[in-house]
Amino acid sequence: MTGMGSTTGDLKRRDIVLRLGAITLLGIGLSLGAHLSRSGAGPGQSKSGKLFPKLARDLSKVSRIQILGPSNQFELVKVSGKWVMPRADSYDIAEAPLRRLLKAVSDLRYIRALPPPTQQDAAASDIDPRTGGDGVWLSLETETRDKLATLILARRGDRTLVLVSDDSTFYEVTSADWPSLTSARAWLDLPQFDIPPERIATISLTRPRQGPIDIVRRPDGGFAPVGGRANASITDIALVLTRLAFQDARRESRLIGPASFRHETSLKSGLIIALEGYEADGQFWVKVAVDARKAATDQEGQRLAEATRGWAYQVPPKLGTLLSTPTALLLQAGP
Known part of the structure; x- marks a missing residue:
């Protein structure tokens, strides 16, 4: 009987082996299914879904954002509940681009997973800016530097591609409302004067070892130097506050x-706004001084003083050069 059939022990051992095999296959199936649920069930197949499905509930944990592009690198850090930029001496970040970025990443949806990079026109080495690529590397981290989302964005024609750090698969993603990822300036909450030309009364420009220039409004509404004739340079000097856009910020100290x-600049309201210029690191910087003692109302002066107190701002090179031009050359400039 023993040689012609299986014993009870043999049957039990076979049953255990079959059960273990089923459990192993189930585990492999679950693992594969979890990957395919994000990768669109295989390269090239269309199936949409969120790239970071858990991020929306963890947005409050984001305390550090690193942005690295082909020509610019900066980070944003949350300190005592306030977002600042360390490279700008911890200057405040504007809320609008921060909201746009967090929403864009948390809502980011893939259309499909693409074939391996070796078969694509966008290999990993072509988009990773850390190795000379043309993409933008983003990392969202917690206060303890745990990564919540890390990705590389790149454009290829009319497509937006994403390479996720923990995955070698490229994803084609839907369009999103991204803030600027190549300009640190776009993230700073820099002050704006928004002063229309008709509010300006007089302007004075003084420099060491140069004669002062006093500019007044002409009857026709234009500007001219006292005792001289109007020209394009004088008009540009008169309208500085109407056109000024700061480029960067640092501590004035x-x-x-x-x-x-x-x-x-003296406004018709009596408010005086002065820019004190300095050259540092090959750039022009200004400190802002506000004098509201003769102003009809001090609300505007207080707002500007609070926004600029303790800070210096980078101005465009063209403006710095203009305001540093010798007096004789400015007064002799053609019409």
Whole structure:
């Protein structure tokens, strides 16, 4: 009987082996299914879904954002509940681009997974900016530096591609409302004057070892230097506050030495706004001084003073050069 059939022990051992095999296959199936649920059930197949499905509930944990592009690198850090940029001496971040970025990443949906990079026109080495690629690397982290989402974005024609750090698969994703990822300036909450030309009364420009220039409004509404004729340079100097867009920020204590120029604008309301210019690190920077003692109302002066107190701002090179031009050349400039 023993040689012609299985014993009870043999049957039990076979049953255990079959059960273990089923459990192993189930585990492999679950693992594969979890991957395919994000990768669109295989390269090239269409199936949409969120790239970071858990991020929406963890947005409050995001405390550090790193952005690295082909020509720019900066990070945003949450300190005591306030977002700042360390590279700009911890200057405040504007809320609008931050909201747009967090929403764009948390809502990011893939259309399909693409074939391996070796078969695509966008290999990993072509988009990773850390190795000379043209993409943008993003990392969202917690206060303890745990990564909540890390990805590389790149454009290929009319497609947006994403390479997720923990996955070698490329994903084609839907369009999103991204803030600027290549300009640190776009993230700073820099002050704006928004002063229309008709509010300006007089302007003065003083520099060391140069004669001062006093500019007044002409009857026709234009501007001219006292005792001289109007020209394009004088008009540009008169309208500085109407066109000024700051480029960067730093603590004003980092600017040392005497100012290279002082540009002072008196508004018809009596408010005086002065820009004290300095050259540092090959750039022009200004400190802002607000005098509201003769102003009809001090609300505007208080707002500007609070926004600029303790800070210096980078101005465009063209403006710095204009305000540093010798007086004789400015007064002799053609019409």
